[in-house]
Amino acid sequence: MSNTSIPSTASAPDAPAASSDITGVGVSPGRVIGRVARMAPPVEAPDPAEKAAPGRSIDDEYARITDAAAVVQAELTARAETVSGDARDVLEATALMASDPTLAKAAKKLLDDGRSAERAVWEAGTSIAEQFAALGGYMGERAQDVYDVRARLVAALRGVSAPGLPNPGHPYVLVAVDLAPADTATLDPAQVIALVTSDGGPQSHTAILARALGIPAVVAAPQATTLVDGVEVYVDGTRGRVIPDPSDAERADADLAARQSEALVPFDGTGRLSDGHEVALLANIGGVKDAAAAVDANAQGVGLFRTEFLFLGRDTEPSVEEQVSDYRAVFAAFPGKKVVLRTLDAGADKPLAFLTNDDEPNPALGIRGYRTSLEKRQVLVNQLRAIQTAREAENADVWVMAPMIATADEAADFVGLCREAGLPTNGVMIEVPSAALTAAHIFATADFVSLGTNDLTQYTMAADRQLGSLSALNDPWQPAVLQLVQHVGQAGRAAVSTGASAGSASGVDAGTGAASASATTGKPVGVCGEAAADPALAVVLVGLGVTTLSMTSRAIQAVSTVLRSVTLDEAQTIAAAVVAAPTAADARRIAREHLPILETLGL
């Protein structure tokens, strides 16, 4: 496919593309060389009528099942030994389940009528998983593990690769159609040195994960399906190129990239431009583990705490006490620092059984984010109560915001609920074009806003963020998206803080980020979508009036380094030229022409 996102100021190697070269969208920078290992496809259900091969007795089929269980357990145990932390826990727990005789015995009972071992395991696994699911809570969550073991056993019985991540025994370039959040739990960046997917867009889970892990990634590359295991490829995660059988020039370039990444200056904890203008650099987190990474990266706080990640897969609403303990664990990591917590953003690609419907025709346009409170208000009220209790128990500077706000009325309603809960600093995300266009009215009640450029792009361009084939549209460099950001930046600068609505967001001059005595002009405008992690786009966003940037912790160092190469005047000049560009490709080219440091650092 053609790729409008490849910057035309590409650094080496600039050789013309060969016919075997694969192009996609570069979503996480870096250039590396490694061998391909493909993600095995999901295991298909055995036909309900599948019978044991002629001549095989029930005992033979049962022996096949117990042999397969031993193979699966050994495989998982061996893999567990190669990793640590959560990944190890997940693999050890699954290995234990594979060796548990319950499933094999349940399957044995089904072999009586001549069913194949594969079919018997499938049915027994389904029935056990359904029993777990019916129990709900922690036990309910184990249903997924049973499905996983079921699939692994059937793969072993069939003699095909186990589903999920490959294990070639050496670091590799992972090639897949796309990655589901579940696939990513055990993805080890020491093993997976780059990601290439045939589907998935720039804001897909794969792209977000790759940036979080700091590994190069190319998505929406349909030709990736032609790559076979073991072939050596050069992956350029900036330009979206994958080149099989790399030349000497590409090998030299991968070596250069390794040296360039070492040249990045560690972040010292204050985001600023070369003239001293401060732009706080914050982290996006989904829980306490990410909080630790944010602290390690010297992040100035948290600009987006995606609370729904704590509860994905849950059937029931978490209790207020449980929430308090989860929020406190995160707040405790940032004493005296800002933590912007987003209330549950359930729906669309992040369903929560206790909050969202799964039968909507267009989930991205349905009851998601703040809208879930229209039907289930108490869930939001409970969450706000939990946040306030956790806030009072810790020393973080807690700000709260709602996702998927479309109107000023909704913003006022949310801010009102937050105030009733006793929360002092309350804002909304701007991720729907209507909210961007009416930002001035939203600022009448909101203490701050944060631009969710992932959704803002999908809704502005009417392009599903998960769809690789629409990635050229789903691009935050699209001039329409940047014009909306500019509009919100202007509204933020013009917004007036009144004593009544101001929390700790007041007293901060949104233009300089510095404490101000008057506290009357300007309210903070953050960006917490993936756009903030793109060092070139970060400069443009600041030039458009954005006052803070929040991103995956891994990106902070590169964003900080590039921001320090420009003054505010220069950022504004670049932004003015970029926002007037006719296309996303032009916008990108113009920004890169003004930012030679990107080339120097290989970004």
Ligand code: PEP
């Ligand atoms: C966004 O939409 O930009 C955002 C930050 O929210 P999420 O990616 O969680 O939808």
Ligand code: MG
């Ligand atoms: Mg969003």
